[in-house]
Amino acid sequence: MIPGTERAQGAYPYHVQFTPDDDKKFWFYNSMHFPEPMSAFDMVTAEAAYCALGAANTRVHCLPTTLGIDHRIINGRVYIGGNAVTDPAEIARRTEEFQKRAFYYYENWERLYAQWKQKMLALIEEARTLPDPSLPELEPLENVHAGRGVASNHDLLVTYQKTLEGYFRMWHHHFEFLLLGYGAYMTFFAFCKKAFPEITDQTIARMVAGFDAEIFRPDDELRRLARLAVELDVDSHFRDGASADTVLATLRAAGDPGLRWIEELEKAREPWFNVNVGDGFYHYHRSWNDDLTMPFAAIPSYAKSVRAGETIERQGGRLRDERRALIADYRELLEGDAERAAYDQMIGLAHRVFPYVEGHKFYCEHWYTNLFFNKIRRFGRLLSESGFFPAADDVFHLTHYELESAIIDLMNAWSTGSTPRGAAYWPPIVADRKAAIATWSRHETPPALGVIPDVIDDPAIVMLWGITRESLDNWLNAGSAERSNEIRGFAASPGIVEGTARVVKSVEEISLLKPGDILVCQVTNPTWAPVFHRISAAVSDIGGSMSHAAIVAREYGLPAVVGTGNATSRIRDGARIRVDGARGVVTILG
Amino acid sequence: MTTPPFIHWFADIGLGDRAQVGGKGGSLGELLRAGVEVPAGFVVGTHAFEGVIAHLESLAPFRSVVERLPADDLGEVSALSAELRARIESVELPPGLTREIEDAYARLGEPLHGAVVAVRSSATTEDSAAASFAGLQDTFLWVTSAEEVLDKLRRCWGSLYSVESLSYRLRHRMPEAGVAMAVVIQRMVDARTAGVMFTRSPTTGDRSVITIEASWGLGSAVVSGGVTPDRWVVGKITGEVQCREISGKTIEHVPAEGGGVLARAVESARQFEASLSDAQLQALRGLGRKIERHYRQPQDIEWAIEHGTERVLLLQSRPETVWSGKEKAPAAQPAENPLHHLMSVFGGRP
Numbered sequence: 016m017i018p019g020t021e022r023a024q025g026a027y028p029y030h031v032q033f034t035p036d037d038d039k040k041f042w043f044y045n046s047m048h049f050p051e052p053m054s055a056f057d058m059v060t061a062e063a064a065y066c067a068l069g070a071a072n073t074r075v076h077c078l079p080t081t082l083g084i085d086h087r088i089i090n091g092r093v094y095i096g097g098n099a100v101t102d103p104a105e106i107a108r109r110t111e112e113f114q115k116r117a118f119y120y121y122e123n124w125e126r127l128y129a130q131w132k133q134k135m136l137a138l139i140e141e142a143r144t145l146p147d148p149s150l151p152e153l154e155p156l157e158n159v160h161a162g163r164g165v166a167s168n169h170d171l172l173v174t175y176q177k178t179l180e181g182y183f184r185m186w187h188h189h190f191e192f193l194l195l196g197y198g199a200y201m202t203f204f205a206f207c208k209k210a211f212p213e214i215t216d217q218t219i220a221r222m223v224a225g226f227d228a229e230i231f232r233p234d235d236e237l238r239r240l241a242r243l244a245v246e247l248d249v250d251s252h253f254r255d256g257a258s259a260d261t262v263l264a265t266l267r268a269a270g271d272p273g274l275r276w277i278e279e280l281e282k283a284r285e286p287w288f289n290v291n292v293g294d295g296f297y298h299y300h301r302s303w304n305d306d307l308t309m310p311f312a313a314i315p316s317y318a319k320s321v322r323a324g325e326t327i328e329r330q331g332g333r334l335r336d337e338r339r340a341l342i343a344d345y346r347e348l349l350e351g352d353a354e355r356a357a358y359d360q361m362i363g364l365a366h367r368v369f370p371y372v373e374g375h376k377f378y379c380e381h382w383y384t385n386l387f388f389n390k391i392r393r394f395g396r397l398l399s400e401s402g403f404f405p406a407a408d409d410v411f412h413l414t415h416y417e418l419e420s421a422i423i424d425l426m427n428a429w430s431t432g433s434t435p436r437g438a439a440y441w442p443p444i445v446a447d448r449k450a451a452i453a454t455w456s457r458h459e460t461p462p463a464l465g466v467i468p469d470v471i472d473d474p475a476i477v478m479l480w481g482i483t484r485e486s487l488d489n490w491l492n493a494g495s496a497e498r499s500n501e502i503r504g505f506a507a508s509p510g511i512v513e514g515t516a517r518v519v520k521s522v523e524e525i526s527l528l529k530p531g532d533i534l535v536c537q538v539t540n541p542t543w544a545p546v547f548h549r550i551s552a553a554v555s556d557i558g559g560s561m562s563h564a565a566i567v568a569r570e571y572g573l574p575a576v577v578g579t580g581n582a583t584s585r586i587r588d589g590a591r592i593r594v595d596g597a598r599g600v601v602t603i604l605g
Numbered sequence: 606m607t608t609p610p611f612i613h614w615f616a617d618i619g620l621g622d623r624a625q626v627g628g629k630g631g632s633l634g635e636l637l638r639a640g641v642e643v644p645a646g647f648v649v650g651t652h653a654f655e656g657v658i659a660h661l662e663s664l665a666p667f668r669s670v671v672e673r674l675p676a677d678d679l680g681e682v683s684a685l686s687a688e689l690r691a692r693i694e695s696v697e698l699p700p701g702l703t704r705e706i707e708d709a710y711a712r713l714g715e716p717l718h719g720a721v722v723a724v725r726s727s728a729t730t731e732d733s734a735a736a737s738f739a740g741l742q743d744t745f746l747w748v749t750s751a752e753e754v755l756d757k758l759r760r761c762w763g764s765l766y767s768v769e770s771l772s773y774r775l776r777h778r779m780p781e782a783g784v785a786m787a788v789v790i791q792r793m794v795d796a797r798t799a800g801v802m803f804t805r806s807p808t809t810g811d812r813s814v815i816t817i818e819a820s821w822g823l824g825s826a827v828v829s830g831g832v833t834p835d836r837w838v839v840g841k842i843t844g845e846v847q848c849r850e851i852s853g854k855t856i857e858h859v860p861a862e863g864g865g866v867l868a869r870a871v872e873s874a875r876q877f878e879a880s881l882s883d884a885q886l887q888a889l890r891g892l893g894r895k896i897e898r899h900y901r902q903p904q905d906i907e908w909a910i911e912h913g914t915e916r917v918l919l920l921q922s923r924p925e926t927v928w929s930g931k932e933k934a935p936a937a938q939p940a941e942n943p944l945h946h947l948m949s950v951f952g953g954r955p
Binding site: 078079080081106110113114117118121122198199201202205206209210211212213214215217221341344345348349350351353354356357358359360361363364509511595597598 | 806809838849933937938944946
């Protein structure tokens with residue numbers, strides 16, 4: 016632990032604190048999902064996600080060789096470790112259960128997935144209709160006359176608990192299919208690697224990837240809006256550097272065509288602008304709906320292409336034909352009918368499950384997560400108005416347990432007519448935790464802790480994080496590579512490009528991207544897709560070769576290296592770099 | 606009664622004609638049939654070789670002396686090799702043959718000067734080890750006159766009687782009557798870049814990739830191993846460049862002034878420059894796929910890019926033999942219930 020941050024570290028729940036016993040086990044830093052130190056509240060994502068992931072693996076589908084994933088927090092970083100099943104008798108018993116449970120899911124995939132979407136939409140609707148937390152000075156008269164018998168301060172607790180419960184439930188839905196989906200994909204993946212030892216990961220991903228997933232829709236909507244702007248002749252109002260508010264004001268002033276465009280924008284916003292600019296794991300990854308900067312920044316270059324007579328809409332038919340040809344061409348190279356028949360079975364299975372793997376993120380990590388963090392932000396506003404802390408977002412420096420106590424403090428103060436005690440209590444704590452996060456983010460994070468195993472064969476770990484003994488060795492040696500000018504990551508999309516690195520740390524900086532720049536960012540996410548229109552390559556700290564980012568990069572034909580771990584801190588803004596997307600290497604040239 | 610022609614143009618032959626035109630000649634004709642551009646040329650068929658041997662035989666026994674040799678007496682083999690090669694290399698060619706070759710050679714040439722050609726042996730036992738021994742001496746590059754062609758033709762024939770070839774045949778008790786040689790005479794490509802291409806991975810046998818090796822100048826630099834070539838691994842289907850190694854290419858083979866080939870130093874600026882552009886890599890990949898499809902098996906191909914025209918020309922294609930000869934278990938068998946495939950990932954036993 017870094018000296019001076021002990022109190023901030025102590026804020027995290029006791030069950031995620033490291034103890035000496037933990038040294039016997041292998042832990043690795045989950046930099047893929049949690050690349051930055053987590054604020055106290057945001058840690059709820061780790062709690063909820065691992066609770067649900069473990070339940071699905073351990074108790075619901077009964078994966079034969081693995082249970083759930085434990086997590087610990089040190090210096091604001093999330094470390095995780097798998098729990099393998101090694102006793103052959105137990106594996107045999109779980110195999111039998113797995114085939115009764117998981118096989119049922121595969122056999123009834125379409126029906127269960129359709130049911131899943133209904134469940135998710137219902138959950139989203141519940142969250143959307145939760146009331147805005149507020150406290151009237153006096154209880155409204157109609158409540159009194161109706162004999163409601165419950166006062167408004169109680170509603171705060173109900174809303175808060177429902178918000179929290181919904182988030183935990185969402186994560187259960189998230190993992191209902193996920194491992195099974197990845198498993199089918201990995202089965203096909205392993206077959207391809209055996210039949211074609213030199214095939215690239217991205218080629219296999221291209222054979223499996225679909226085109227209709229919800230996650231592509233936000234960008235599709237933007238392209239549609241850009242075309243409409245040209246048709247209505249209002250595209251000149253979208254200028255680089257102009258704020259979204261300025262653009263909207265000039266559109267309104269432009270009369271009918273401008274208003275017509277805004278009307279279409281509003282239609283697209285619900286639900287498709289409920290995508291956040293990260294992966295949904297941090298409260299400050301805001302959505303397009305919260306901040307139109309990102310989507311508006313993309314419109315000028317799309318509009319320019321439309322003006323130039325180019326087709327900017329995604330060509331679903333062409334992509335489908337290309338995928339079909341790719342699958343057929345590889346099939347032709349296989350040796351013998353037996354191998355071809357096995358190939359057909361495995362790719363059939365992968366295609367069946369992939370719509371879930373691609374589609375769930377829009378509902379879970381984006382739409383629902385936005386609603387969740389925004390609701391907490393409303394509580395933050397209420398508390399800050401009541402003097403608990405200066406800014407609404409300071410609420411994210413309380414754990415969800417502490418937040419409940421602060422809400423009860425406010426409920427009490429409202430009921431007793433005295434001042435909430437939080438106003439005196441929280442500000443120094445919030446300040447201390449902010450300082451701790453700043454300290455933690457400056458420190459190197461060891462990629463692994465505890466006892467490093469000889470083999471890493473836990474299917475959940477391999478599937479979700481792509482961690483093998485080999486990749487671990489690469490990480491552990493990263494320290495010595497630090498001095499070199501090479502940065503390694505996942506080969507996400509092939510091609511070699513040299514250009515100027517633009518290190519983009521927040522959405523506000525997106526307008527700084529000039530055509531031909533190489534985007535260097537923490538997470539490339541499908542919501543960043545519009546940006547891909549004007550860059551020549553992409554490099555990210557986080558993400559795997561089958562991440563949506565990789566898929567979008569391939570679709571745009573741009574070289575991409577993802578999951579480098581530290582490209583944003585090692586590459587200087589404006590540096591000249593070379594991206595080799597086929598090998599997964601970024602070279603700093605000067 | 607008319608005698609069959611001694612020479613065969615590439616356009617008229619294919620792999621089925623190997624007995625008359627040898628493996629190399631047949632494969633060049635076959636490439637044309639596959640729709641691939643190869644430098645123009647013709648083959649002096651085995652018929653011509655047989656005629657010449659028959660003539661030599663009539664002067665003094667030829668093939669029978671070979672068969673009587675003790676295989677392990679290197680001294681005797683060497684002495685006989687020298688004698689037989691001298692007899693072939695100095696033999697007077699039948700006037701009909703000479704005329705046919707001179708005419709055909711003239712057709713390869715430019716109006717004002719003779720064609721620049723390569724003269725290569727094309728044994729009927731092309732893929733046997735005996736032929737590859739002969740292969741050590743049997744190619745003559747940058748030949749520039751009809752007279753020289755006739756001379757190199759006889760030297761190609763003579764290479765069938767090199768010490769190595771003779772020893773091999775004797776050790777394996779191969780009948781001399783079955784040994785014959787055709788000779789390919791083909792327009793030489795003044796290569797800016799040349800190299801080889803395998804339509805499967807030489808290291809893993811993967812059929813989904815094409816490995817291309819290239820260096821500056823004539824392909825002899827790459828084939829002889831005198832230079833570390835640039836190397837690319839390209840996805841056969843995707844065209845994705847999966848591996849790119851640009852080496853320091855310190856020498857290149859170029860035509861020598863008075864005929865033949867010389868090795869010269871590559872200036873330092875060009876040593877680490879890629880010897881193929883991405884467009885050329887893709888053009889080669891397309892050719893490799895086309896040829897492999899035609900032959901229905903992985904190929905080992907020699908190619909060159911012509912100076913000035915930048916045309917990609919194919920010089921030779923042979924079936925890949927190392928991996929094709931290996932017994933390979935299928936990557937998986939189909940399962941009665943496809944879901945059982947999943948157990949390979951989830952770790953239980955089906």
